[in-house]
Amino acid sequence: MKPSSFIKAGLFLTVSGLVAGCASAPDYSGDTDSRWADFKSWTKITEGRTGTGDPTGLVSGVHKGREGYRDVYVNDVGLATNQGTAPYKYPVGSVIVKEQFDDLAAFKAQKPTDLTIMVKLRDSATPDAKNWGWAAGYDGKLExxxxxxxxxxSxxxxxxxxFTNEDFLKKFH
Structure with missing residues (x-):
């Protein structure tokens, strides 16, 4: 490896560490979209399951990566579908919220650093990503x-x- 490659790699790791170190717990007290404002009162579908790892091979650096931990909540609209069996077809109004934790210590202390949200906006004859809206953060704007x-x-x-439905949870957790 060239010396310049080592420098670039070192700089990348340093910046990554600084960004990770600046993470702070989400503030769940402010104004937010009413569709997920009270998610902590919903069913935690990962309750009693260790929410870590990368069983799909896709997590990589997102959702706190392979070493991160995650709790997933679903609202009453999507609960029966989520706890059912395939084929899964969520009704419009289903909301799924994922809290992400940096590591086991943060998970045990229930101190999340990130939150992501999926909202089923519309239905179609076949599954379509355009049927869902996505938001990053408790006060994030739905895209x-x-x-x-x-x-x-996809x-x-x-x-x-x-991903996190009952069949997935039985298989991987």
Whole structure:
């Protein structure tokens, strides 16, 4: 490896560490979209399951990566579908919220650093990522088109773009 490659790699790791070190717990007290404002009162579908790892091979650096931990909540609209069996077809109004934790210590202390949200906006005859909206953060703005989110979630198209359903949880957790 060239010396300049080592310098670039070192700079990347340093910047990554600084960004990770600046993360702070989400503030769930402010104004937010009413569709997920009370998500902490919903069913935590990962309750009693260790929410870590990368069983799909897709997590890589997102959702706190392979070493991160995650809790996933679903509202009452999507609960029966989520806890059912395939084929999964979520009704319009389903909301899924994922809290992400940096590591086991943060998970045990229930101190998340990130939050991501999926909202089923419309229905169609076949699964379509355009049926979902995506938001990053408790006070994030819902985006009806998010190529970054829908790109990874397209792998779960047969399950209506949702990874964390009952079949997934039984298989991987």
């Amino acid at each position: 009806e088109t998010n190529a970054f989110c829908s790109g990874c979630h 792998v779960a198209a047969k399950d209506d773009f949702v």
